[in-house]
Amino acid sequence: MQTVANIVVLAAIYALIGSGYVLIYRVSRVLNLAQGELMMLVAYLLFSLATLFGGHPASALAGAVLLSLLVGFVLYVVLMRRMTGELVIAAVLVTIALGILLRGLMVLVWTGQMQRPLEKLGWQNPPVALGQGVAMSSVALATIFFAIAIYVALFVFFRYTAWGVRMRAVGENPLLAAQRGIKLHVAYAMAWALATFTGGCAGMLLALDSGLDGTMAIVGLKAFPVVLVGGLDSLRGAVVGAIVVATAEVLAIQLIDPLVSDVVPFVVLIAMLAVRPWGLFGTEEEIQRV
Amino acid sequence: MAYASGYFKTDYAMELRLIETRWQKVSAALFFLALAVFPLAAPQFAIGIANQVFIAIVGAAALMLLTGYAGQISLGHAGLLAAGALTTGILFKELGATFWISLPASAAVGAALGLLFGLPSLRLKGLYLAITTLALHFVVAFIGGEYETRRGFSTGILVNPPALGGFALQEQQHWYFVLLAIAAAAMLFCINLLRSRTGRALMAIRDHDIVAESLGIPVRRYKLLIFVVSSTMTSVAGCLLAYYRGFVSIEAFSLYLTIDYVAMVIIGGLGSMLGVVLGALFVITFPYVIEGLLRILPIPAGIANEIFAINYAAFGLVMILFLVFEPLGLVGIWRRVRNYFLLWPYRQTAVGGGGG
Numbered sequence: 001m002q003t004v005a006n007i008v009v010l011a012a013i014y015a016l017i018g019s020g021y022v023l024i025y026r027v028s029r030v031l032n033l034a035q036g037e038l039m040m041l042v043a044y045l046l047f048s049l050a051t052l053f054g055g056h057p058a059s060a061l062a063g064a065v066l067l068s069l070l071v072g073f074v075l076y077v078v079l080m081r082r083m084t085g086e087l088v089i090a091a092v093l094v095t096i097a098l099g100i101l102l103r104g105l106m107v108l109v110w111t112g113q114m115q116r117p118l119e120k121l122g123w124q125n126p127p128v129a130l131g132q133g134v135a136m137s138s139v140a141l142a143t144i145f146f147a148i149a150i151y152v153a154l155f156v157f158f159r160y161t162a163w164g165v166r167m168r169a170v171g172e173n174p175l176l177a178a179q180r181g182i183k184l185h186v187a188y189a190m191a192w193a194l195a196t197f198t199g200g201c202a203g204m205l206l207a208l209d210s211g212l213d214g215t216m217a218i219v220g221l222k223a224f225p226v227v228l229v230g231g232l233d234s235l236r237g238a239v240v241g242a243i244v245v246a247t248a249e250v251l252a253i254q255l256i257d258p259l260v261s262d263v264v265p266f267v268v269l270i271a272m273l274a275v276r277p278w279g280l281f282g283t284e285e286e287i288q289r290v
Numbered sequence: 291m292a293y294a295s296g297y298f299k300t301d302y303a304m305e306l307r308l309i310e311t312r313w314q315k316v317s318a319a320l321f322f323l324a325l326a327v328f329p330l331a332a333p334q335f336a337i338g339i340a341n342q343v344f345i346a347i348v349g350a351a352a353l354m355l356l357t358g359y360a361g362q363i364s365l366g367h368a369g370l371l372a373a374g375a376l377t378t379g380i381l382f383k384e385l386g387a388t389f390w391i392s393l394p395a396s397a398a399v400g401a402a403l404g405l406l407f408g409l410p411s412l413r414l415k416g417l418y419l420a421i422t423t424l425a426l427h428f429v430v431a432f433i434g435g436e437y438e439t440r441r442g443f444s445t446g447i448l449v450n451p452p453a454l455g456g457f458a459l460q461e462q463q464h465w466y467f468v469l470l471a472i473a474a475a476a477m478l479f480c481i482n483l484l485r486s487r488t489g490r491a492l493m494a495i496r497d498h499d500i501v502a503e504s505l506g507i508p509v510r511r512y513k514l515l516i517f518v519v520s521s522t523m524t525s526v527a528g529c530l531l532a533y534y535r536g537f538v539s540i541e542a543f544s545l546y547l548t549i550d551y552v553a554m555v556i557i558g559g560l561g562s563m564l565g566v567v568l569g570a571l572f573v574i575t576f577p578y579v580i581e582g583l584l585r586i587l588p589i590p591a592g593i594a595n596e597i598f599a600i601n602y603a604a605f606g607l608v609m610i611l612f613l614v615f616e617p618l619g620l621v622g623i624w625r626r627v628r629n630y631f632l633l634w635p636y637r638q639t640a641v642g643g644g645g646g
Contacts, residue, residue, distance in 0.1 A: 263432035
């Protein structure tokens with residue numbers, strides 16, 4: 001049972017990070033490989049805010065959430081907007097370069113040392129017993145809760161709100177969407193803001209649970225097979241992909257060797273790309289050559 | 291022979307010449323003379339940088355063939371370099387193999403891996419191909435790391451300097467000439483490959499795969515071929531890297547090395563062999579330039595200590611600037627400057643929206 005609990009926690013984290021990849025890809029067909037660095041940035045922002053408002057954890061959290069939306073928005077307006085109309089791969093390379101830039105800046109500002117935002121917020125992280133000998137930390141429990149809440153919110157947003165429908169339309173066919181009067185740049189900017197927010201939530205929760213240092217960006221990269229397994233443009237797929245990859249990873253750690261944990265998601269990814277490149281729930285794109 | 295108005299090709303032999311006019315002959319001769327004199331005059335550390343540039347040229351030329359000319363995007367370059375370096379390290383450590391065994395062995399491993407990396411390209415294109423090669427990079431890195439831990443070399447493998455006919459390569463100056471020759475050979479190979487039927491087929495595939503297929507170009511075969519050629523060269527570069535550094539550790543072949551090489555190709559200018567040289571020179575010297583600047587500029591000591599972080603940030607920034615403002619890279623800048631002087635006092639204007 002503990003294994004199942006571990007899988008669920010890991011899947012929740014992967015699903016949260018994965019939703020960031022999916023949001024941006026679905027709306028603008030850009031794969032944001034700086035997602036790991038962005039979630040790290042939001043976690044560091046939380047850390048700084050927690051240091052700033054020592055006594056008010058809620059305001060620090062709210063501030064970090066607002067800043068994450070702002071960071072995503074500004075990134076689009078300042079940087080990614082210039083890449084519209086360029087080759088997709090050029091845009092992807094820009095996100096890689098952005099990741100390097102952010103990583104360097106973060107080390108400069110916050111040093112590479114392990115930071116613990118949880119202590120700064122003045123909170124504890126006691127393990128919670130769930131019966132039958134299963135236990136998980138309170139933050140892990142919160143992670144599962146937030147993953148479900150955010151996915152429900154995203155579902156409602158895309159299904160029932162005007163901007164959600166508009167963003168889907170932009171993802172479907174930007175030209176037609178623009179002709180119907182939808183402001184493309186606003187839709188793209190919203191996708192970036194939302195993606196930074198969901199990724200940032202994952203970053204903050206991870207940092208609260210296990211501390212914050214330079215290795216977090218690797219978690220972000222490991223989450224990216226998740227979205228490919230599920231289908232790059234499907235939020236539903238990201239959940240399924242998260243469960244598949246998390247199961248494979250946890251089982252491989254238990255049955256084979258803890259060292260393989262870094263490579264298992266990528267093996268799953270290669271297997272998926274060989275069989276069904278567009279993923280379980282993705283739309284079949286024109287990705288095949290001759 | 292002087293030509294009254296321009297340079298005309300009057301027979302097939304002239305068509306095949308690499309260096310055409312007398313002016314080009316003179317400048318090429320001067321260039322090689324400068325390269326030959328350089329190690330005699332330059333300080334030791336400058337020769338070291340030049341050596342790194344030569345190795346990078348071999349690796350970057352391989353990536354340029356693949357990405358710049360055949361249009362196949364690969365993010366697995368560090369994995370292939372690692373394969374070459376590890377093959378060398380393992381052969382040396384386990385069997386005590388010499389340079390003349392390690393080099394072809396690395397090339398063979400590279401060719402085999404090239405086949406493996408190339409297989410997905412038969413089905414996938416663009417972004418998905420890039421992702422597959424990225425995943426393969428992680429697999430290679432994992433296998434290398436496993437080998438190092440299992441065999442107890444987790445700190446890395448030391449490799450003795452290679453002996454070329456009883457002459458051990460240790461001095462930077464000696465390395466310089468060997469690596470210069472190898473880099474020049476690699477460049478010559480690529481340039482000639484690109485002038486051939488194969489090169490034209492590759493460019494046709496890059497520009498439009500369906501048209502290429504309907505023209506009768508066997509697209510799959512050429513894709514696999516270029517993956518194998520490119521990986522072999524990359525693996526050889528990895529082997530040289532192992533010998534040159536005298537040390538192999540999988541840690542050195544992280545995703546950032548891939549990004550370094552992709553940056554060389556992009557900053558240099560996609561689809562140009564001159565871009566390979568410029569890009570390799572730029573990316574390799576970049577950290578040294580930053581370090582030098584930091585020493586000159588008055589910067590608080592606390593920040594100056596984080597030199598690698600500054601490198602990262604500056605590197606990311608430069609790459610973004612190139613991608614956003616100068617997608618043609620250094621070659622694009624060079625061409626614009628050259629055209630400005632060639633056409634002076636007239637101005638070059640874009641024709642048909644093509645851009646300068």
